[in-house]
Amino acid sequence: MKRLLTFGALMVVTAVFAMSVLTQEAETVRPCKADVDKFCKDIRPGHGRIAKCLKSHEAELSEACKAHFAEMREKGKGFMAACREDHRKYCKGVRPGQGRIINCLKSHEGELSEACRAQLSK
Numbered sequence: 001m002k003r004l005l006t007f008g009a010l011m012v013v014t015a016v017f018a019m020s021v022l023t024q025e026a027e028t029v030r031p032c033k034a035d036v037d038k039f040c041k042d043i044r045p046g047h048g049r050i051a052k053c054l055k056s057h058e059a060e061l062s063e064a065c066k067a068h069f070a071e072m073r074e075k076g077k078g079f080m081a082a083c084r085e086d087h088r089k090y091c092k093g094v095r096p097g098q099g100r101i102i103n104c105l106k107s108h109e110g111e112l113s114e115a116c117r118a119q120l121s122k
Helices: 002-023 025-039 049-056 063-090 100-107 114-121
Strands: none
Touching: 025 049, 025 063, 049 063, 063 100, 063 114, 100 114
């Protein structure tokens, strides 16, 4: 059970990161533009593909891009902490990936905790 919860938490952080990449692609590309051009030039944008490509080259990324990834991870952790209970209550059966958890939480926005709503609005 603990392993399942840890996996679920990891998937939420991953979903948040992917959603962040999808919704803020221009911001993601700026600090990582050279890295995208170098490592991911043949990757079609969308559904977190660029983020996955960059992640696969994490050790080789520029310092600016690494810092951006670290910032996104921290935001994801804050989101996970704020929305953990809301996720369990409203979106427990939602399969992670492609923004499904975020979309589920947004569909329950009026019912979410204050902390989770604040994280969703960021």
